[in-house]
Amino acid sequence: MFEIFLFVNPVGIYCYNTETLIKDAIDELNINSSYHFVPVINAKVIKEDIIRRKKAGQRITDIPQYTIASFQALRHYHAIKLEYGNKKARAYLVALQRAMSEDFNKYSADLPRQVASDLNLNFNRINDRRIAHYIDDSIFQDKKLVRKFNVRNIPTTIIFNESGNYSGIMLEGILAHDKLVKLFKSNGCINEEEKNYYPIRHLRLI
Numbered sequence: 057m058f059e060i061f062l063f064v065n066p067v068g069i070y071c072y073n074t075e076t077l078i079k080d081a082i083d084e085l086n087i088n089s090s091y092h093f094v095p096v097i098n099a100k101v102i103k104e105d106i107i108r109r110k111k112a113g114q115r116i117t118d119i120p121q122y123t124i125a126s127f128q129a130l131r132h133y134h135a136i137k138l139e140y141g142n143k144k145a146r147a148y149l150v151a152l153q154r155a156m157s158e159d160f161n162k163y164s165a166d167l168p169r170q171v172a173s174d175l176n177l178n179f180n181r182i183n184d185r186r187i188a189h190y191i192d193d194s195i196f197q198d199k200k201l202v203r204k205f206n207v208r209n210i211p212t213t214i215i216f217n218e219s220g221n222y223s224g225i226m227l228e229g230i231l232a233h234d235k236l237v238k239l240f241k242s243n244g245c246i247n248e249e250e251k252n253y254y255p256i257r258h259l260r261l262i
Contacts, residue, residue: 057218058082058089058240063207064149066095066129067122067160068105069112070230071211072153078213081236093146094198095133097126101210109160116160125163132168134194135182147175215239 060078064071082089102123106116116122129152137145151171156162172179205214209228216224225239 058087059092059216059218060089061092061094061201061205061214063094063096063202063205063210063212063214065101065105065126065210066097066133066149067126067153067156067163068101068211069109069114069157070105072150072157074211074213074231075150075153077231077233077236081233081240085237085240087240091142091146093133093142093149094201095130095149096198096202096207096210097130102126104210114159114161118161121163122160125160128168130195131191132172132182134191134198135184135187136172136177138187138190138194139181140177144175144177148172148177151175 062071062075062078064075106119106122109116129149133145133149136148148171151174152168155167155171169179172182205212205226211229213227213231214224215227227236227239
């Protein structure tokens with residue numbers, strides 16, 4: 057049983073690719089796993105994704121809109137997690153990322169509502185001000201998790217093998233499919249000389 061933590065930009069181009077790679081590797085190996093998405097947004101995360109999109113041939117025409125969309129996606133994720141559960145929240149985030157992974161300018165004010173509708177989510181319920189305090193607390197708990205794991209870059213993936221020892225592996229940035237498969241097959245033990253692969257102490261969420 058693998059426990060996987062994905063620290064992601066909720067609208068990040070690399071984050072969508074990372075999530076897809078992990079899912080493909082897990083499906084290929086037919087292994088049991090549990091996911092924890094941890095969306096992270098700050099000035100550094102926003103700037104890095106804009107640069108990555110530019111390198112990929114994208115040009116964001118409205119930076120303020122990108123910033124608003126990022127924080128909106130963050131709050132929607134936590135609202136859906138509170139109201140509908142983790143699975144629906146993850147599905148929302150992945151669908152939103154997929155819609156603008158190749159071009160952020162496809163984003164519009166109506167896109168989040170459309171994505172929610174496609175997943176049979178009540179958009180008014182997600183934006184209900186009465187749950188704002190609980191959303192703030194949920195975001196705060198994720199920030200504590202970022203500090204606890206000392207996450208420095210986004211995306212970052214942390215994988216624990218619950219059937220093995222109590223060590224975890226931290227992987228920063230884009231993951232290579234063959235290395236990811238090797239990691240799962242070796243029960244979480246890889247060559248320490250691999251760059252951007254860091255063994256870390258196991259921390260179980262309660």
